[in-house]
Amino acid sequence: MKEKWLNVSFRYGAVVVIMGVLAFFSATLPYFWTYDNLMDILGSIAIVTFVAIGVTLSLIVDGFDLSVGATVSLTTIVSASLMVWYEQPVAVVIIVSLVVGAVVGLFNSLLIVKLRIPDLLATLAMMYIVSGIHKTYAQGYTIYNHMQFPDGSKAPGEISPAFLILGQGKWLGIPISVILLLLAVAAVHIFLTYTKHGRQMYVTGGNEEAARLSGIRVKKVRTLAYVASGVFAAIAGILYASRVGSGQIDAGSPLLMEAVAAVFVGFSVFGAGKPNVIGTFIGAVLIGVLVNGLTMMNVQYFAHDIVKGVVLVLALAITFYVLNRRRT
Numbered sequence: 001m002k003e004k005w006l007n008v009s010f011r012y013g014a015v016v017v018i019m020g021v022l023a024f025f026s027a028t029l030p031y032f033w034t035y036d037n038l039m040d041i042l043g044s045i046a047i048v049t050f051v052a053i054g055v056t057l058s059l060i061v062d063g064f065d066l067s068v069g070a071t072v073s074l075t076t077i078v079s080a081s082l083m084v085w086y087e088q089p090v091a092v093v094i095i096v097s098l099v100v101g102a103v104v105g106l107f108n109s110l111l112i113v114k115l116r117i118p119d120l121l122a123t124l125a126m127m128y129i130v131s132g133i134h135k136t137y138a139q140g141y142t143i144y145n146h147m148q149f150p151d152g153s154k155a156p157g158e159i160s161p162a163f164l165i166l167g168q169g170k171w172l173g174i175p176i177s178v179i180l181l182l183l184a185v186a187a188v189h190i191f192l193t194y195t196k197h198g199r200q201m202y203v204t205g206g207n208e209e210a211a212r213l214s215g216i217r218v219k220k221v222r223t224l225a226y227v228a229s230g231v232f233a234a235i236a237g238i239l240y241a242s243r244v245g246s247g248q249i250d251a252g253s254p255l256l257m258e259a260v261a262a263v264f265v266g267f268s269v270f271g272a273g274k275p276n277v278i279g280t281f282i283g284a285v286l287i288g289v290l291v292n293g294l295t296m297m298n299v300q301y302f303a304h305d306i307v308k309g310v311v312l313v314l315a316l317a318i319t320f321y322v323l324n325r326r327r328t
Contacts, residue, residue, distance in 0.1 A: 017286060022289060025296070029297065037292070042181070045285060046177040047072075047243065049280065049281060051255045053185070054233050055068060056277055057188075057201070060202055060274075061201055062206075063119040063226070066124050067123045067124075067130055067230075068255070069252040069253050069254075071234060071237065074133060075236075077134045077137060077248075078137075078237075079093050079238050079242075083157050083163065084144065084146075084155045084157045084159065084247070086157065090163045097234050097238050098238075101231045101232075101233050104130055105226040105231065106227055108226045109227065134249070138247065144159075144245075145245075163241075166239060168243060168245075177242075259284075262283035262287055263280050263283065265312060266281070266283040267279060268315045290304075290308065291308075
């Protein structure tokens with residue numbers, strides 16, 4: 001019975017917890033189970049879930065990308081500055097920001113794949129470098145419409161209304177950011193589950209030497225995983241700038257830990273026991289629901305991290321306990 005209970009908890013624990021949390025908040029908060037509030041929850045997790053998708057891809061190839069939060073900060077500043085300082089069109093802003101994210105991923109892969117620096121150390125170094133670059137580029141200032149420079153002059157441009165639609169607009173009552181998120185989750189899930197290249201990523205992460213002997217170009221696979229991680233972090237940075245309507249220093253710093261929590265909670269979704277984008281999305285939803293419900297209950301914001309940590313510990317405890325029992 002103990003083994004059966006553990007396996008059931010492993011497969012359905014995260015889903016049951018989400019349903020239980022939804023039921024609790026719905027019973028205690030009259031305005032929780034409303035369409036607008038549920039859309040607010042999904043909208044609030046859109047940015048962190050894009051970051052978490054990047055972390056998921058790096059974990060699949062047996063890596064770990066700590067630089068995603070700094071990449072969000074950099075692309076937030078870049079996208080805002082291109083409009084406010086240089087009056088560039090939205091298309092140019094989006095393309096340049098995505099390229100910046102891809103370049104960060106390329107540098108990560110250079111350190112990890114070519115120079116053989118361990119993933120955690122390489123991406124930790126890149127985190128500091130990218131964080132310093134974005135602060136130096138912005139001179140420590142938040143970028144906003146017609147901002148004033150130290151010499152007394154003002155920036156000529158402002159955040160484009162077309163750009164703001166990405167983070168603030170709605171289509172048929174659904175936030176645009178939520179639509180983009182659902183499309184991204186579906187696309188990545190199909191790629192990882194039903195394509196040759198997606199399966200090669202899992203094989204590479206499972207046993208790199210066996211993957212190499214089977215003909216998989218493991219260096220290319222790992223490089224593409226880190227580039228994709230940087231691109232998804234760049235998308236999160238674009239959405240962040242669009243949502244708040246400005247470029248804020250260190251915008252992505254708090255997102256790293258929430259993204260990592262969502263990814264590891266996702267390990268226990270439907271008994272996956274490995275990084276997977278559906279589990280990552282469900283993990284992000286769980287964290288978003290908890291934060292939203294606690295906020296509506298007027299729980300002090302500094303206590304939210306305790307709840308997040310407890311949920312993560314429980315998910316990891318069940319996941320790795322069951323996985324270790326299976327191995328032995």
